[in-house]
Amino acid sequence: MELDEVNFFKPEVNKCPYDAYGVLREEAPVWQDPLTGFFVVTRYDDVRAIIFDTENFVNGARSRGRVATPAMAERQKKIAELYETKGWTPAPTLAGRDDPNHKQMRALFDHAFRPSKIKMMDEFVESLAHRLIDDFIAAGTCDWVKQFAVPLPLIVIGKQMGAKEEDIWKIKAWTDAWVQRLGMMQTDEEAIWSTEMEIEAQHYFQPIFERLRKEPDDTLLSDLVNTVIPEWGRTLNDNELHAEMMADTFVGGSETSTNALSAGVKLLIERPEVWSALKSDPEKYLPQLVEEVLRLEGPVQGLFRTAANDVELHGVKIPAGSTINIRYASANRDERHFECPADLDLDRSNTKTHLAFGAGTHFCLGAPLARRELFLGFKALVERVDRMWFLEHADGTPLNNFDIAPNFALRALKELHIGFVPAS
Numbered sequence: 001m002e003l004d005e006v007n008f009f010k011p012e013v014n015k016c017p018y019d020a021y022g023v024l025r026e027e028a029p030v031w032q033d034p035l036t037g038f039f040v041v042t043r044y045d046d047v048r049a050i051i052f053d054t055e056n057f058v059n060g061a062r063s064r065g066r067v068a069t070p071a072m073a074e075r076q077k078k079i080a081e082l083y084e085t086k087g088w089t090p091a092p093t094l095a096g097r098d099d100p101n102h103k104q105m106r107a108l109f110d111h112a113f114r115p116s117k118i119k120m121m122d123e124f125v126e127s128l129a130h131r132l133i134d135d136f137i138a139a140g141t142c143d144w145v146k147q148f149a150v151p152l153p154l155i156v157i158g159k160q161m162g163a164k165e166e167d168i169w170k171i172k173a174w175t176d177a178w179v180q181r182l183g184m185m186q187t188d189e190e191a192i193w194s195t196e197m198e199i200e201a202q203h204y205f206q207p208i209f210e211r212l213r214k215e216p217d218d219t220l221l222s223d224l225v226n227t228v229i230p231e232w233g234r235t236l237n238d239n240e241l242h243a244e245m246m247a248d249t250f251v252g253g254s255e256t257s258t259n260a261l262s263a264g265v266k267l268l269i270e271r272p273e274v275w276s277a278l279k280s281d282p283e284k285y286l287p288q289l290v291e292e293v294l295r296l297e298g299p300v301q302g303l304f305r306t307a308a309n310d311v312e313l314h315g316v317k318i319p320a321g322s323t324i325n326i327r328y329a330s331a332n333r334d335e336r337h338f339e340c341p342a343d344l345d346l347d348r349s350n351t352k353t354h355l356a357f358g359a360g361t362h363f364c365l366g367a368p369l370a371r372r373e374l375f376l377g378f379k380a381l382v383e384r385v386d387r388m389w390f391l392e393h394a395d396g397t398p399l400n401n402f403d404i405a406p407n408f409a410l411r412a413l414k415e416l417h418i419g420f421v422p423a424s
């Protein structure tokens with residue numbers, strides 16, 4: 001691929017962005033995308049440096065937003081009116097704030113997601129993984145995405161957010177709509193539709209907040225609803241809670257783990273030697289598998305920062321107010337940091353330095369939970385399945401097209417049809 005062919009909105013680049021990342025890392029490590037105006041940063045050291053430089057690169061109030069064109073501004077106005085008249089205007093999320101305000105709110109979340117609480121969820125996650133496999137094991141085939149990778153994290157986070165298990169597909173439709181908006185590839189109609197979907201979700205969650213205020217329980221949401229932030233002298237209000245439900249807990253907590261669970265199985269089928277190693281000693285290799293999957297197929301390909309000041313990087317002048325697109329998934333395949341980066345190496349020594357969860361002050365809140373979901377999800381698969389393959393049509397043509405949902409920020413396999421021999 002040539003530099004002038006790099007275009008993240010092209011379906012083939014969306015499907016496999018890794019060549020494009022390679023070209024950018026080599027030829028234009030700070031590349032101003034002509035379509036969005038964003039400064040795309042792709043090398044490991046640069047991505048890491050930006051994440052830690054919270055003086056020059058910010059997320060919150062000092063950021064001027066990402067409205068690139070008048071048409072986009074008009075769309076934003078319509079969306080704002082919808083929230084005001086029909087629902088709750090989402091307040092800035094955790095990820096959309098800067099310290100010290102961010103740190104004050106993050107302490108509340110860190111308390112809710114404390115290690116002892118995550119550990120208590122292990123038993124449920126593991127038994128859920130087996131329950132989901134029970135449903136398709138006898139058939140010898142499944143769509144791994146729909147039958148395992150989507151429901152596992154969604155049911156786990158749903159339970160912690162006061163939702164009923166039978167509602168997960170309704171919630172999935174809301175999170176899909178939200179993710180489509182984040183993906184920045186929507187028409188005006190789609191943007192309005194996805195806002196209306198979010199408002200529908202708000203009306204589902206509002207009574208749950210009200211119930212938990214009256215009757216606290218042991219869920220994560222109950223802590224989020226009822227814990228006072230000392231510096232603010234109050235608990236989160238409805239607008240703050242609604243923002244967190246969609247962006248940080250349901251989307252942050254399900255879409256991402258889903259995509260790692262899906263990508264992991266695809267990688268395992270493509271690499272039978274890795275599967276054999278895993279079968280031979282799951283306890284030894286599973287933790288490393290989890291990290292390598294996250295490194296190679298990061299569910300969050302890239303997110304954003306805003307330049308708070310004029311800065312210069314690799315000779316490129318980035319004016320204050322510019323949007324920086326930091327591509328974690330490219331950093332994670334940077335040959336300057338990882339040897340033979342495209343290999344899934346169960347003995348790689350520096351795997352855990354990957355940036356799939358970001359780093360620094362905004363380091364992923366849900367990383368410990370996601371790691372347990374991936375570990376226990378893959379563990380159940382190793383225990384229940386001996387061999388697996390990609391399904392084909394009767395005429396021998398492949399059933400999988402490995403399509404990736406169009407999205408500038410996230411990476412999601414739409415479906416993954418596999419056949420398998422159950423473990424004896």
Ligand code: HEM
Nearest residue numbers: 094095248252253256257300356357358362364365366370
């Ligand atoms: C494989 C799964 C996951 C991946 C790859 C992932 C990735 C990320 C990344 C890249 C960031 C941004 C870091 C930055 O801005 O530099 C982030 C932040 C965040 N994630 Fe995750 N995440 C995952 C799972 C989860 C889960 C399970 C939850 C919650 C249940 C969650 C909640 C959050 C929240 C709340 C933030 C914002 C933190 C802050 O700004 O302080 N994530 N995640």
